[in-house]
Amino acid sequence: MNRAAAGAERLAVLLVGLALLALGAAAAAWELDWIPDAVDRLDVSALLGRTDESWWPWAVGLLGLLLLVLGLLWLRAHAHRRSLGxxxxxxxxxxxxxxxxxxxxxxxxxxxxxxxxxxxxxxxxxxxxxxxxxxxxxxxxxxxxxxxxxxxxxxxxxxxxxxxxxxxxxxxxxxxxxxxxxxxxxxxxx
Missing domain, CATH: 3.30.70.1350 (Cation efflux protein, cytoplasmic domain)
Incomplete structure (x- = not known):
């Protein structure tokens, strides 16, 4: 792995970590009722309207498959260090x-x-x-x-x-x- 790929990987891990931290903080704030009427403020009707369409399960399945392949490629790249003969x-x-x-x-x-x-x-x-x-x-x-x-x-x-x-x-x-x-x-x- 070269330096640019390692830097991109570190940036991706940082962004995913920050997103998960923000989601966790939002969930905790919602549970502690620090955000009053949070459910009423969220408008997910556009997303929920798409779930009834015929292409939706295929799109979600392909996205899951793509994430699985990316995860396996990432694991393969980090699984072992090859010794040089x-x-x-x-x-x-x-x-x-x-x-x-x-x-x-x-x-x-x-x-x-x-x-x-x-x-x-x-x-x-x-x-x-x-x-x-x-x-x-x-x-x-x-x-x-x-x-x-x-x-x-x-x-x-x-x-x-x-x-x-x-x-x-x-x-x-x-x-x-x-x-x-x-x-x-x-x-x-x-």
């Missing part, structure tokens, strides 16, 4: 392709974490988020591990990733440190 590196020309195997890159960066006492690398993944490559490494952290050494290991892992991706590649590295099966601390390294 191979990365095209910056500097690739028209005739050739400079690629890196993402598994080998994750393994090389994980070794920098694995060499640190009290840290056990548990793999990772690489995916594309908008125009940026995101690398996520997971490592188990022992309770007695020295956090300064862990931070240095995360920096070394980020250096390995930077060398593998190239200096021009827009990349973000996240090292997730977990204790057992629970997430204990999240460290971001750029």
């Amino acid at each position: 191979r990365l095209t590196l910056p500097g690739t020309g028209r005739r050739g392709a400079l690629e890196a195997d993402s598994g080998a890159l994750v393994d090389a960066a994980s070794e920098a974490l694995d060499e640190t006492p009290g840290v056990t690398a548990r793999g990772g993944r690489i995916w594309r988020d908008q125009r940026e490559v995101v690398v996520e490494l997971r490592a188990a952290l022992d309770p007695g591990a020295d956090l300064d050494e862990v931070a240095e290991a995360a920096d070394r892992a980020a250096s390995v990733l930077g060398a593998g991706l190239g200096p021009q590649a827009p990349a973000r590295c996240r090292v997730l440190l977990v204790r057992g099966r629970r997430r204990a601390r999240r460290t971001r390294v750029r």
